[in-house]
């Protein structure tokens with residue numbers, strides 16, 4: 636496959652989503668063939684699954700059900716959108732992928748990272764990102780940022796307590812240590828411009 640599959644990861648309020656869109660615009664202006672997408676979602680079926688997972692009324696959702704739904708959305712998104720774009724040689728900027736499941740469901744929910752990875756293999760069949768940027772911010776600061784942003788939609792996982800978000804953060808740190816070649820840490824506790832520049836430079840040096 637000739638394209639690049641680049642994923643953006645991190646806890647809540649790390650700024651990755653807006654940075655992804657700015658980088659998309661910049662890469663396009665330089666002539667790169669880029670698409671943006673997100674998980675869970677990115678295509679119709681996966682967006683429908685997203686609304687079930689993140690619906691604030693679904694308080695009874697059990698951890699394994701949650702992990703399976705993320706994996707189901709991932710499978711459909713991969714075959715319908717990511718793999719065809721890779722075949723066409725595009726750069727795919729994807730907001731979250733398997734590392735979110737490993738950090739949130741595997742580590743923070745306590746299902747086990749290895750178990751969640753094995754279950755996800757059924758969905759991804761070894762299709763891992765080429766490059767992953769982990770936007771590193773203290774969870775408390777991230778949550779304060781989203782609390783200050785009145786326009787942001789609050790989903791079911793935003794209402795988890797700080798201990799849960801600390802575990803998510805710990806999960807990402809474990810992953811960054813485990814996959815140092817793929818996962819690059821970006822210090823997200825800087826101005827948006829500085830974070831964006833660090834992320835952009837990483838991507839450019841990778842694709843060049």
Ligand code: TMP
Pocket residue numbers: 674675705730731732733734735736737739740790792793
């Ligand atoms: P978003 O807020 O970045 O759009 O992501 C939606 C939420 O889903 C966010 O709280 C992280 C969570 N999530 C998981 O728990 N596991 C996953 O596999 C993915 C993709 C997202």
